[in-house]
Amino acid sequence: MSSRRSRSRQSGASRITDDQIIDLVSKLQQLIPELRGRRPDKVSASKVLQETCNYIRSLHREVDGLSDRLSQLLASTDTDSDQAAIIRSLLM
Amino acid sequence: MASFTPNLEPAPDTSLQFKPKKPRITLQTPSSCPSNQRTQRIKRWRTQRDQHIYSSKLFQALRRSRRTSASREVHETADRVLAGLARGTTRWSRAILTARKVTKHKKAKLPTNNRLRKPDIYRERRKTPAVERKLKVLGRLVPGCRKLSFSNLIEETSDYIAALEMQVRAMTAITEFLCGGTGGGPQPPADRLPSNVNS
Numbered sequence: 598m599s600s601r602r603s604r605s606r607q608s609g610a611s612r613i614t615d616d617q618i619i620d621l622v623s624k625l626q627q628l629i630p631e632l633r634g635r636r637p638d639k640v641s642a643s644k645v646l647q648e649t650c651n652y653i654r655s656l657h658r659e660v661d662g663l664s665d666r667l668s669q670l671l672a673s674t675d676t677d678s679d680q681a682a683i684i685r686s687l688l689m
Numbered sequence: 690m691a692s693f694t695p696n697l698e699p700a701p702d703t704s705l706q707f708k709p710k711k712p713r714i715t716l717q718t719p720s721s722c723p724s725n726q727r728t729q730r731i732k733r734w735r736t737q738r739d740q741h742i743y744s745s746k747l748f749q750a751l752r753r754s755r756r757t758s759a760s761r762e763v764h765e766t767a768d769r770v771l772a773g774l775a776r777g778t779t780r781w782s783r784a785i786l787t788a789r790k791v792t793k794h795k796k797a798k799l800p801t802n803n804r805l806r807k808p809d810i811y812r813e814r815r816k817t818p819a820v821e822r823k824l825k826v827l828g829r830l831v832p833g834c835r836k837l838s839f840s841n842l843i844e845e846t847s848d849y850i851a852a853l854e855m856q857v858r859a860m861t862a863i864t865e866f867l868c869g870g871t872g873g874g875p876q877p878p879a880d881r882l883p884s885n886v887n888s
Contacts, residue, residue, distance in 0.1 A: 613820065617839050624843055628850045646823035649846060653830045656853040663860040664763035670867040671751060672758045684866070688745040 618642045625649050734851035739774070744859040746770050771856050780841070781849050784833020 625645050626632045629652050632640055733739065747770045754766060768785050775782035827842065828835045831849045834842055 613839055621843055624847055628847055643819045643823060646827060650826050650830055653850065656857060659857050661764060663864060664767060665760035666864050667860060668758055668760040668763045670864060688748055
């Protein structure tokens with residue numbers, strides 16, 4: 598890893614130590630399904646971060662698609678009072 | 690499809706029966722033992738119970754709202770309920786809740802420090818720029834975390850990812866439910882979901 602000079606043009610976030618990198622890799626790796634099977638020392642921080650961003654974006658997209666479907670479904674079942682009553686009784 | 694393998698406990702209640710107990714949000718103040726807090730936080734979005742709570746709250750919110758014909762409204766409602774469940778303990782949840790009240794402008798321009806945009810010759814002094822760049826991107830993806838310190842950002846990210854996964858599971862369950870269980874269209878990952886309603 599490159600040197601750990603504390604030469605900070607900005608205060609705060611510019612000094613990232615190697616320990617933090619290791620911390621990042623260990624924590625985030627557990628969360629991402631694609632990286633879970635790999636050994637921690639074989640995954641670089643950059644890749645972990647990249648995969649994390651990709652994963653969050655894909656989750657966003659998935660929620661988008663789901664909310665799309667839900668909006669269509671709700672528009673169609675809104676008039677169906679029987680089903681609504683059943684649903685309500687089951688959920689409460 | 691991304692395959693989640695969340696740490697779902699083999700919960701005995703696989704039906705959608707929601708017992709109206711007080712939701713056991715176990716995230717205490719920071720004075721509690723950190724390892725304990727962290728364990729609770731890990732389990733936080735992954736229990737069946739949390740998912741049931743979220744599903745029912747979301748469903749009630751959706752039924753109540755009259756404007757659910759747009760998918761954006763549904764998405765925002767889902768985010769809002771999700772953030773509400775966090776009870777203000779995480780920064781992203783607070784950001785979601787406050788962003789709704791203020792304005793609808795997406796990604797309002799925060800007062801970023803443009804004056805600190807140094808040219809490239811200064812950038813080589815810091816840590817690998819790729820990592821820095823990606824950290825910034827990550828900070829933009831998680832709501833409200835643009836100017837967070839490193840360790841906080843990691844914590845927020847892990848919580849946010851777990852919450853998003855739960856959101857996907859819950860919304861998939863609701864969609865299946867409304868479809869009548871057999872579900873047309875894209876097949877949701879139904880093998881882990883408590884969709885035993887239509888028997």
